[in-house]
Amino acid sequence: MGNGTELGRVRGLGSAKSGVHHWWMQRVTAVANVALLLWFVISLVRLPGLDHASVLLWLRQPVAAVPMLLLIVSVFWHLRLGFQVFIEDYVHDEGAKLLALLALNFYALAGAAAGIFAVLKIALGA
Amino acid sequence: MAANRPIARPISPHLSVFKWRFTMAVSIIHRATGTALAFGGGVLFLWWLLAAASGPDAYATFYTVARGPIGILVGVGLSWVFFQHLLSGLRHLYMDTGAGYGLAEARSSAVAVFAGAVLLTVLLWVAILSTKGL
Numbered sequence: 001m002g003n004g005t006e007l008g009r010v011r012g013l014g015s016a017k018s019g020v021h022h023w024w025m026q027r028v029t030a031v032a033n034v035a036l037l038l039w040f041v042i043s044l045v046r047l048p049g050l051d052h053a054s055v056l057l058w059l060r061q062p063v064a065a066v067p068m069l070l071l072i073v074s075v076f077w078h079l080r081l082g083f084q085v086f087i088e089d090y091v092h093d094e095g096a097k098l099l100a101l102l103a104l105n106f107y108a109l110a111g112a113a114a115g116i117f118a119v120l121k122i123a124l125g126a
Numbered sequence: 127m128a129a130n131r132p133i134a135r136p137i138s139p140h141l142s143v144f145k146w147r148f149t150m151a152v153s154i155i156h157r158a159t160g161t162a163l164a165f166g167g168g169v170l171f172l173w174w175l176l177a178a179a180s181g182p183d184a185y186a187t188f189y190t191v192a193r194g195p196i197g198i199l200v201g202v203g204l205s206w207v208f209f210q211h212l213l214s215g216l217r218h219l220y221m222d223t224g225a226g227y228g229l230a231e232a233r234s235s236a237v238a239v240f241a242g243a244v245l246l247t248v249l250l251w252v253a254i255l256s257t258k259g260l
Contacts, residue, residue, distance in 0.1 A: 027222065030215055037212070045253050050192075052185040055178050075171075079164035086157060107168075114172055118179035 022081060029078035036071040056122055065123035072115040080108035148236035152214050159211035167204055205250050210243035 043064065047054050058064050083104050091097040144150060177188040191197050217235050220226050226235055 027219065030219060034212065034216065037208070041208075041250070045250070045257065049258065051189065052178065052182050055185075059178070076168070079160070079168060082160050083164050086161060107165075111168055111172055115175050118172075118175040121179045 022084075026078065026081045029074045029081065032070070032074040033078055036067055036074055039067055040071055059119060059122045060125065062123070065119055068119045069116055072112050072119065076108045076112035076115070080104060147233075148240070149232050152217070152236040152239050155210060156214040156218070159207045159214075162204070162207045163211055166200075167208070170200070170204070202247065202251060206243055206247040209246040209250075210239065213239040213242045213246075 043058070044050065047058055059068065084101060087097060087100045087104060091100050173188055174192075177184040192201070217226070217239055220235070221232075226232060
């Protein structure tokens with residue numbers, strides 16, 4: 001803990017009071033992932049083929065595009081939360097930890113944005 | 127406070143001296159598979175989607191690699207990783223309710239995760255091979 005002042009307590013690096021929300025969103029996205037990824041795997045197996053035409057035909061339907069968008073958000077959110085804990089547990093150097101967390105956030109957001117863009121481009125038929 | 131006299135307290139065993147058990151293995155592998163899915167799975171998923179959105183040429187490159195021996199090997203490996211993480215994740219959700227912590231029950235659920243992941247991987251690839259061929 002710090003030296004007894006408010007600022008000292010902050011510098012003491014105690015709880016940031018957001019752990020429960022992190023834990024809870026990890027579980028919410030986990031449950032969403034179970035449903036969305038089972039749908040995804042079963043859908044791919046049931047497609048006539050995984051060639052370009054079959055995939056486009058499938059993803060152009062709203063019943064495929066919308067769950068795919070939800071899947072991308074849920075999966076990249078879940079991996080961001082999960083790997084954050086991994087970094088916090090195993091990277092002890094403060095500078096390296098900060099860079100790793102920054103890189104993780106960039107990867108998760110850029111990955112989700114790229115995936116969402118791809119689905120929208122296919123679904124909206126550009 | 128006692129003096130700074132060293133006391134022979136039990137110390138936490140390090141990774142190298144843990145005795146391997148199903149329960150601890152399922153926990154470690156949950157993290158390992160999560161990491162593999164987050165980056166390996168994530169990047170391959172994005173490659174597939176972006177290739178599909180980019181056009182026939184980009185998709186042909188992906189498709190050739192995916193159907194080649196390396197693609198199949200990675201596919202089988204990644205599907206096992208997925209099922210392993212899925213089942214150990216469901217085990218986590220079950221244990222989040224406060225259930226399943228008895229020694230015998232925790233052990234059998236851990237064994238079930240390993241067995242189930244292999245079984246589901248085999249079933250998936252039987253389904254893929256029987257509907258699509260190689």
